[in-house]
Amino acid sequence: MLKDLFGKKKYATVMLYKDVDNKIRTVAIDSFEKTPGKTPGNDIKNPAEISHPRMAARDRIDSTIDKGTFIEYDTDLKTIDALNFPGYMEKIETAMQNSGEKEAVITGEGKIMGENCVICVMDSNFMMGSMGSVVGEKITRAIEKAIEKRFPVIIFTASGGARMQEGILSLMQMAKTSAALGRLSKEGLLYISVLTDPTTGGVTASFAMLGDIIIAEPGALIGFAGPRVIEQTIKQKLSEGFQRAEFLQEKGFIDRIVHRKNMRTVLSKILKIHTLGGGNDA
Amino acid sequence: MMHDILNSERPIIELENKIAELKKIAKENAVDLTDEIDTLSKKVEKMKQNAYENLTPWQKVRLVRLQERPTSLDYIKKLVKDFIEFHGDRFYGDDSSIVGGIGIFEGIPITVIGHQKGKDTKENIKRNFGMPHPEGYRKALRLMKQAEKFKRPVLTFIDTPGAYCGPDAEERGQGEAIALNLIEMSRLKTPIISIVIGEGGSGGALGLGVADRICMLENSIYSVISPEGLASILWKDAALAQKAAGVMKLTAQDLLSLGIIDNIIKEPPGGAHKDINFTTDNIKSYVLDELKELVKPDTEQLLNRRYNKIREIGIWA
Numbered sequence: 001m002l003k004d005l006f007g008k009k010k011y012a013t014v015m016l017y018k019d020v021d022n023k024i025r026t027v028a029i030d031s032f033e034k035t036p037g038k039t040p041g042n043d044i045k046n047p048a049e050i051s052h053p054r055m056a057a058r059d060r061i062d063s064t065i066d067k068g069t070f071i072e073y074d075t076d077l078k079t080i081d082a083l084n085f086p087g088y089m090e091k092i093e094t095a096m097q098n099s100g101e102k103e104a105v106i107t108g109e110g111k112i113m114g115e116n117c118v119i120c121v122m123d124s125n126f127m128m129g130s131m132g133s134v135v136g137e138k139i140t141r142a143i144e145k146a147i148e149k150r151f152p153v154i155i156f157t158a159s160g161g162a163r164m165q166e167g168i169l170s171l172m173q174m175a176k177t178s179a180a181l182g183r184l185s186k187e188g189l190l191y192i193s194v195l196t197d198p199t200t201g202g203v204t205a206s207f208a209m210l211g212d213i214i215i216a217e218p219g220a221l222i223g224f225a226g227p228r229v230i231e232q233t234i235k236q237k238l239s240e241g242f243q244r245a246e247f248l249q250e251k252g253f254i255d256r257i258v259h260r261k262n263m264r265t266v267l268s269k270i271l272k273i274h275t276l277g278g279g280n281d282a
Numbered sequence: 283m284m285h286d287i288l289n290s291e292r293p294i295i296e297l298e299n300k301i302a303e304l305k306k307i308a309k310e311n312a313v314d315l316t317d318e319i320d321t322l323s324k325k326v327e328k329m330k331q332n333a334y335e336n337l338t339p340w341q342k343v344r345l346v347r348l349q350e351r352p353t354s355l356d357y358i359k360k361l362v363k364d365f366i367e368f369h370g371d372r373f374y375g376d377d378s379s380i381v382g383g384i385g386i387f388e389g390i391p392i393t394v395i396g397h398q399k400g401k402d403t404k405e406n407i408k409r410n411f412g413m414p415h416p417e418g419y420r421k422a423l424r425l426m427k428q429a430e431k432f433k434r435p436v437l438t439f440i441d442t443p444g445a446y447c448g449p450d451a452e453e454r455g456q457g458e459a460i461a462l463n464l465i466e467m468s469r470l471k472t473p474i475i476s477i478v479i480g481e482g483g484s485g486g487a488l489g490l491g492v493a494d495r496i497c498m499l500e501n502s503i504y505s506v507i508s509p510e511g512l513a514s515i516l517w518k519d520a521a522l523a524q525k526a527a528g529v530m531k532l533t534a535q536d537l538l539s540l541g542i543i544d545n546i547i548k549e550p551p552g553g554a555h556k557d558i559n560f561t562t563d564n565i566k567s568y569v570l571d572e573l574k575e576l577v578k579p580d581t582e583q584l585l586n587r588r589y590n591k592i593r594e595i596g597i598w599a
Contacts, residue, residue, distance in 0.1 A: 028573075037438060048388065061446075077598050078599040079598060079599075080597060080598060080599045081529075082540075082597035083529070083531045084529075085529055090488040098521050100372065108456065111487065121540070130291075131397060133595075133596035133597050133598050134596075134598045135595055137596050137598060139433075162484075162485075162506045162507075164506055164507055164512050164515065164516060166506075166597075167505060167530050167531050168504060168505060168506055168531065168532070168536075168540065168542055169534065169540065169542075169595065169597060170487070170506050171484060171488055171506040171596070171597055172486060172488075172542060172592070172596070173596065174461075174464060174485060175464050175468065175488060175491075175492045175592050175595075176592050176593060176595055178461060178464035178465040178468060178492075179464070179465070179469075179492070179588075179589055180464075180582045180593075181465055182465045182468045182469045183589070186469070201485070202484075202485055202506075204457030204458075205445075205456070205457040205460040205461050205464075205485040205489075206460075206461050206464055206485075208457065208461070209457050209458040209461040209462070210461050210462070210465055223452050223453060223456075223457065224447070224451070224453075224456035224457035224460070225447035225448075225452065225456070229447045229449060229511075230447050230449060230452065232446045233446075234446055234448055237577075238449065242449065242452075243452060251453055251454075251455070253458055254419035254457050264483075274579060276573070278584065280568070
C-alpha cells in the first residue's frame with residue numbers, strides 16, 4: 001500500500017487537459033518522442049489547455065538559447081558522498097547514465113534572440129532534479145558570475161527539492177542560493193524564474209519563488225510539500241489541478257503561464273524591456 | 283511515558299527513588315545513613331554518565347520530541363525581561379506555532395522569535411505541534427524587519443518538526459513565505475543569532491535559521507527531512523526511521539563537524555528538561571558573548587561575513 005503511494009512514476013508522465021465542464025483532469029502518457037532540437041509540446045494543438053511533458057535540460061538549453069552562443073560553466077564540479085550515505089554513489093551513477101549529465105543542473109551564459117543572460121536549467125531526469133552541494137554551488141556561482149558580468153539570470157526549475165542523501169548540506173543550499181539572489185537583487189539585476197514540472201520542496205522554498213518575474217509552464221506541479229505528503233497528512237485525496245501552475249496563478253503566486261512554444265519569445269521580450277530602461281547594462 | 287524514551291533511564295530513576303527514600307528514613311529516624319547514600323549516589327552518577335553520554339541519534343530524536351522538553355517560550359521567559367509578545371502577519375492571520383516579540387536581554391533590547399510547540403495535547407492542537415503555516419513565517423519576517431528598523435539584534439529559537447504540509451498552507455504560499463525569509467534574513471541589517479533547541483525540521487526550521495551565529499543545544503537535531511520521511515521515501519518504510527536517523531548525520535555533533543553550526547550549548551545530563559536553569563544559563567552566556575562580537579563590525583562587514591558563512595557550505599570534489 002505504502003509502496004503504491006510512493007510509486008515513482010505516479011506523477012512522472014502526465015498531461016493536463018480541461019474536460020467539458022472545464023475541470024482540469026490529468027491523463028497519463030506513456031512516452032513522448034525526445035528528439036534533440038525538437039521541443040516536446042511544440043506540436044500540441046490547443047496549448048493553453050494542455051501541460052507539457054518533462055524536458056531534458058540540454059534540450060531546454062537548445063530550444064531557448066541562440067544557436068552557438070551557449071557557454072557552459074563549471075562542468076568540473078563532481079558530486080561526492082560527503083555523509084557516507086548508503087547507496088548514494090550508485091544512484092549518482094545511474095542518474096548520470098539516465099540523463100547523460102553530470103549533475104541535476106546545467107549552468108552557463110548565452111543569448112536569447114540576441115539578449116545576454118546567465119541561464120541555469122535543472123534536469124528532472126537526474127535524481128528528480130534534487131539539489132545537493134553541487135547543484136547549489138553551480139547555481140550560486142552562476143548568479144555571482146551574472147553580478148560580475150551584469151547579466152540577468154534565468155533559472156528553469158525542475159526538482160523534487162533538497163537531496164536527502166546529502167542531508168543538512170542540501171538544506172543549506174537553499175540559504176546559499178537565496179543569499180546569492182539577494183546580492184543580485186541589490187545590484188539591480190533581473191532574475192526570472194521559470195517553473196516547470198515538477199517544482200517542489202526546497203527548490204520551491206528558495207530560488208523558485210524569488211524571481212522578480214515568475215513564469216510557469218502550463219500544468220506544471222508546483223508546491224512546497226508534494227501531493228503524496230499532503231494526502232498522507234490530511235488523509236484525503238487532493239482535487240485534480242491542485243498545485244498545478246493554473247492553481248498557483250489563481251492564488252497569486254505566479255506572474256504568467258507561458259506555453260513552451262512561446263517561451264523564447266516571451267523571455268526575450270522581458271529581457272529587452274529590462275535592457276532598454278532598467279539597471280541591466282548588458 | 284518519558285521513561286520509555288530511554289530504556290536505560292528506568293534503573294536510574296529507581297535508584298534515585300531509593301536514595302530519596304533512604305534520606306527520608308535517615309531524617310525521620312535520626313540515623314546516619316550517609317555512607318550508604320554516598321555509595322548509591324556515586325553509583326547513580328556513574329549510571330547516568332553511561333546512559334546519557336552516548337545517546338544514539340535515534341535516542342536524541344526521541345529525546346527532543348519529549349513533551350517535557352523546554353520550548354521557546356520557556357527560554358524566552360527566563361532570558362528576556364519585559365517580554366511582550368506580538369501577533370499576526372498583517373496579511374492573513376496569527377500563527378501560534380511561531381511566537382515573537384520584544385524585550386530586554388541582559389540590558390540589551392532584542393527581538394526574539396521562535397517555533398512554539400505545546401505542553402500538552404490541547405496546546406499542541408492550538409499550536410499545530412509547532413508546524414507553521416505561511417503566516418507564521420510572514421509574522422517572523424515582519425518582526426525581523428521591525429528589529430532592523432529599530433536596530434535590535436534578533437534571537438531565534440528553532441524547534442519544529444517542519445513547516446505544515448497541508449492544502450491551506452500550499453494555497454497561501456508556504457514555499458514563497460520560507461523563500462522570502464531566507465533571502466531577507468541573509469541581508470537583514472542587524473545581527474541574528476539562531477539556536478536549535480529541539481527539532482530542526484527541514485525548510486520549516488531554516489525559515490528562522492539564516493544567521494550570523496547558528497548553534498544547537500547538545501541533544502538537539504537538525505535535518506533535511508525527518509527520519510520517518512527519509513525512511514518512507516528512500517526505503518518505502520517509515521518504520522525504518524531509526525536506521526534513517528543513524529545515517530542522516532543530524533546530531534549537533536555531526537553538524538559541528540560538517541561546519542554548519544558554530545557551537546554546541548551544553549545540556550544537563552539526561553536532557554534540557556532535567557534542569558532548565560542550567561540550560562538557560564548556558565544559552566545566556568553564549569548569546570551575550572556572541573552579541574558583544576556581532577555589534578563590533580559595521581553593517582556592511584556584518585552582512586559580508588554572514589554571506590560568506592552561508593556561501594561556504596557544501597562539499598564536492
